[in-house]
Amino acid sequence: MMRTTEGKKETLKRGLLPRHIMFMAMAGMIGTGIFKGSGDTLNIAGPSVTIAYLICGLILFIVMVALAELAIAYPGMNIQHLMHKAFGFRVSIMVGWLYWINWMLVTIVEILAAGSFLQYWFPHAPLWVLAGLCGLFIVGINLFQVSLYGEFEFWFAGIKIAAIIVFIILGLLILFGIIPSPANPVKNIFGYGGFFPHGFGGMIQAFLVVIFSYGGSELIGLTVTEAKDVEHVLPKVIKSVVSRVAMFYILPIIIICGIMPWNSVSATESSPFVQVFETVGLPGVPHLMNFVLLTAVLSAANSGIYATTRTLYAMAERGEAPSFVRKLSKSGVPLGGLALTTSFLVVGVIMAYIAPGQIINQLMSIPGFTVCLVWIAICTAELKLRPTYEQLPFFKIVGFPYMTILGIASLSAIFLSFIINSANRVGTLTSLVIMAFLVTVSFVVKQTKPAPNKNQS
Numbered sequence: 001m002m003r004t005t006e007g008k009k010e011t012l013k014r015g016l017l018p019r020h021i022m023f024m025a026m027a028g029m030i031g032t033g034i035f036k037g038s039g040d041t042l043n044i045a046g047p048s049v050t051i052a053y054l055i056c057g058l059i060l061f062i063v064m065v066a067l068a069e070l071a072i073a074y075p076g077m078n079i080q081h082l083m084h085k086a087f088g089f090r091v092s093i094m095v096g097w098l099y100w101i102n103w104m105l106v107t108i109v110e111i112l113a114a115g116s117f118l119q120y121w122f123p124h125a126p127l128w129v130l131a132g133l134c135g136l137f138i139v140g141i142n143l144f145q146v147s148l149y150g151e152f153e154f155w156f157a158g159i160k161i162a163a164i165i166v167f168i169i170l171g172l173l174i175l176f177g178i179i180p181s182p183a184n185p186v187k188n189i190f191g192y193g194g195f196f197p198h199g200f201g202g203m204i205q206a207f208l209v210v211i212f213s214y215g216g217s218e219l220i221g222l223t224v225t226e227a228k229d230v231e232h233v234l235p236k237v238i239k240s241v242v243s244r245v246a247m248f249y250i251l252p253i254i255i256i257c258g259i260m261p262w263n264s265v266s267a268t269e270s271s272p273f274v275q276v277f278e279t280v281g282l283p284g285v286p287h288l289m290n291f292v293l294l295t296a297v298l299s300a301a302n303s304g305i306y307a308t309t310r311t312l313y314a315m316a317e318r319g320e321a322p323s324f325v326r327k328l329s330k331s332g333v334p335l336g337g338l339a340l341t342t343s344f345l346v347v348g349v350i351m352a353y354i355a356p357g358q359i360i361n362q363l364m365s366i367p368g369f370t371v372c373l374v375w376i377a378i379c380t381a382e383l384k385l386r387p388t389y390e391q392l393p394f395f396k397i398v399g400f401p402y403m404t405i406l407g408i409a410s411l412s413a414i415f416l417s418f419i420i421n422s423a424n425r426v427g428t429l430t431s432l433v434i435m436a437f438l439v440t441v442s443f444v445v446k447q448t449k450p451a452p453n454k455n456q457s
Contacts, residue, residue, distance in 0.1 A: 030164065087381070111301050114301065
């Protein structure tokens with residue numbers, strides 16, 4: 001880590017190892033979206049939500065390949081730098097702050113979800129108190145140097161990945177009758193209104209929470225400035241996206257629908273993963289699963305703190321965020337950005353005090369909008385910058401530019417479907433207000449730093 005002295009530049013420390021990057025990419029996809037949000041998507045679309053997860057997974061793959069291509073073509077640049085290089089200052093500042101808002105909301109949702117999972121054991125404790133304690137724990141972890149953060153995330157991610165694998169194994173044993181249970185898979189999946197109980201429109205409506213669930217995978221675009229050997233790690237991570245979608249989302253949803261009727265899954269009580277084992281009656285397993293889910297959402301919140309602080313740091317480098325967010329600790333932690341992020345976590349805890357029964361579901365709808373816009377920006381940047389590459393990367397998107405255009409068109413269609421759906425009125429209005437504010441900010445704030453070049457980090 002280099003501290004600011006005469007003629008020296010303050011920089012983030014490169015402390016993330018390849019295994020940290022691999023698990024962080026996986027961890028970004030596994031959090032409240034699947035463990036808590038699956039209850040919402042099942043209530044919205046029934047078993048057909050598995051198709052929504054698959055379609056959005058293919059879109060995610062296009063976005064991730066585009067991002068990896070850009071990261072390899074312009075080493076040392078994260079998402080914020082790439083936006084600046086592709087579109088200039090105004091778009092860069094809008095996308096940067098949009099990405100920060102997205103991750104800020106996701107982090108708040110994760111700590112609130114962690115508090116709700118703790119209520120499984122402490123039903124009389126207020127949500128805001130439990131969420132506040134979880135927030136303090138996560139902020140404390142992020143006060144340490146990045147290598148220790150990566151180590152925490154490695155083990156957090158390992159626990160929840162192992163938990164999903166165990167859930168899948170136990171679920172399949174139950175579905176195939178090896179573990180006795182009253183489950184009737186065929187009737188549960190097809191007998192309560194059919195595979196499309198709310199029609200094709202219900203499946204489309206579920207895209208909002210599904211996109212939110214997948215948001216976070218692009219976190220690897222922020223890790224490139226603090227990663228070692230990223231050119232070799234990124235392709236491996238990207239190629240595993242589709243298999244991860246199948247394992248972490250589609251299989252568990254099929255198992256949940258097979259073991260219990262989709263319309264009996266509660267979206268407001270404990271996680272569907274816990275409800276499944278309560279239905280089957282395996283002693284002690286619901287408590288174990290709830291503990292694992294707690295670590296899972298804490299892991300996602302941990303990733304959120306990392307994303308928000310590093311986004312702010314990159315923006316401050318370009319003069320797009322207040323200079324105080326670049327203040328680093330002796331171990332290379334952006335203390336200024338962490339302080340700003342923590343202040344908004346406090347706001348989230350206060351909101352949980354005001355409306356504990358509604359806050360998680362309401363907040364979960366907004367990142368679906370912001371993730372869509374950020375993904376569109378990534379694909380559009382790849383379209384814009386491809387002609388400027390000094391050399392075409394060895395890892396690149398197939399079928400360019402048609403696959404990239406398909407990704408942009410699909411995300412745009414999903415975004416428009418969100419807006420015209422009256423059920424998303426709160427999220428739509430909030431997102432439009434945010435966008436109007438960011439457009440205004442982009443014209444008010446003046447650029448004080450030059451555009452990034454290929455060698456800047």
